[in-house]
Amino acid sequence: MKEQVTQGTRPLLSAEQLRLTFPGRRGAPPARAVDGVDLDIAPGEIVALVGESGCGKTSLARTLLGLEKPTAGAVTFAGKPLDYASRALKAYRKRVQLVLQDPSGSLNPRHTVYDAVAEGLRIHGYAGDERAAVSDALSRAGLRPPERFFLRYPHELSGGQRQRVVIAGALVLEPELIVADEPVASLDASVRGEILALLLRLRDELGLSALVVTHDLGLAWNIADRVAVMYLGRIVETGPVEDVLTAPQHPYTQALLSVLPEAPGDPVVLTGEPPDPSRVPGGCRFHVRCQVLARGSAEEAGVAEACRSEDLPVLSGGAATQVACHWAAARAAQ
Structure with a gap:
């Protein structure tokens, strides 16, 4: 334990x-x-x-x-x-x-x-x-x-x-x-x-x-x-291991977990490689590969434009569960 x-x-x-x-x-x-x-x-x-x-x-x-x-x-x-x-x-x-x-x-x-x-x-x-x-x-x-x-x-x-x-x-x-x-x-x-x-x-x-x-x-x-x-140089989700790995909120974390043998559902295949760190995209740095944005879920939540244009704050370093994602924040607010 x-x-x-x-x-x-x-x-x-x-x-x-x-x-x-x-x-x-x-x-x-x-x-x-x-x-x-x-x-x-x-x-x-x-x-x-x-x-x-x-x-x-x-x-x-x-x-x-x-x-x-x-x-x-x-x-x-x-x-x-x-x-x-x-x-x-x-x-x-x-x-x-x-x-x-x-x-x-x-x-x-x-x-x-x-x-x-x-x-x-x-x-x-x-x-x-x-x-x-x-x-x-x-x-x-x-x-x-x-x-x-x-x-x-x-x-x-x-x-x-x-x-x-x-x-x-x-x-x-x-x-x-x-x-x-x-x-x-x-x-x-x-x-x-x-x-x-x-x-x-x-x-x-x-x-x-x-x-x-x-x-x-x-x-x-x-x-x-x-x-x-x-x-891409920044922490996008953090928290106690049980919280993050059993209920991931960030689409990137969800994609990483989806390829584990015991993960439910189909693996999420991310398109392309991570962007060049000398050319970090505007808005959410994951948006160019984000499966949530690609399938229209961010649009339905009303945050697609924010994903493409609004940067997210740096997460604090403490123990609380935190996520840097417009879509996850919109879902939590519902």
């Missing part, structure tokens, strides 16, 4: 009006990778950030990690604005750790498991018992007895074991939050459940918070307390 995070708790990590743009290619306008995002993550909360490839999820995650400096807006951690001075960032990255999707690419093939896990301790000048810290991290990550793995190399491990080593490398610094970018995408189905169960157990045992970046709504259902659905 997922622990419910108490509403009103001060966020551990918070983004406010966050924007990240990149220079356009060959004279094109700047690409708006993150285009106005408010997002809070509470202590002990797991938030799933979901959406198609190219929607801005990884850019948002990198900005929250301090790997990219926002063009506008602010990131706050434990009540303090993120300081981009090198020493301050080093201290921050000890408290907020990244877990990547490809454990093979995350691990140096020439380093033993022990060295891979100890690397963070050495970077941060750890003065305690290194061997004990590495042993504890490997044990927490489910590699027991840990000494049996010390001298192994990545190629001697299974995919699931390699991912556990990556997780141990994050845990060894005793972070307060981890950002997991597609943490099980490269793993066999039989191993995915084990890694998800591990992340939940770490939250329960250590009070660890997590932002899980994924395109897989099934994964979000199994691990998250709250879900934020991202499209």
Whole structure:
């Protein structure tokens, strides 16, 4: 049973009006990778950030990690604005750790498991018992007895074991939050459940918070307390995972859910690819692909023109269920 995070708790990590743009290619306008995002993550909360490839999820995650400096807006951690001075960032990255999707690419093939896990301790000048810290991290990550793995190399491990080593490398610094970018995408189905169960157990045992970046709504259902659905640089629907995934309000969320095997009805096939982030459409940024607008339902609700011309406000980063959609707002008002 997922622990419910108490509403009103001060966020551990918070983004406010966050924007990240990149220079356009060959004279094109700047690409708006993150285009106005408010997002809070509470202590002990797991938030799933979901959406198609190219929607801005990884850019948002990198900005929250301090790997990219926002063009506008602010990131706050434990009540303090993120300081981009090198020493301050080093201290921050000890408290907020990244877990990547490809454990093979995350691990140096020439380093033993022990060295891979100890690397963070050495970077941060750890003065305690290194061997004990590495042993504890490997044990927490489910590699027991840990000494049996010390001298192994990545190629001697299974995919699931390699991912556990990556997780141990994050845990060894005793972070307060981890950002997991597609943490099980490269793993066999039989191993995915084990890694998800591990992340939940770490939250329960250590009070660890997590932002899980994924395109897989099934994964979000199994691990998250709250879900934020991202499209073209902005969060378009957010709320407790049970609310959003059992009663999605935004047409984009409905389309993403419709392709799951257990979803009722026919899958919604979205036309085309997400627009170029250097040319974000006016009005609702989803309207050029929206199945609700295409079938005339927005016209019936009297919001078709608003969909094409009126931008929607940035959703607040809190725990309440919210949606950025003219049609959904019209339905709620009826």
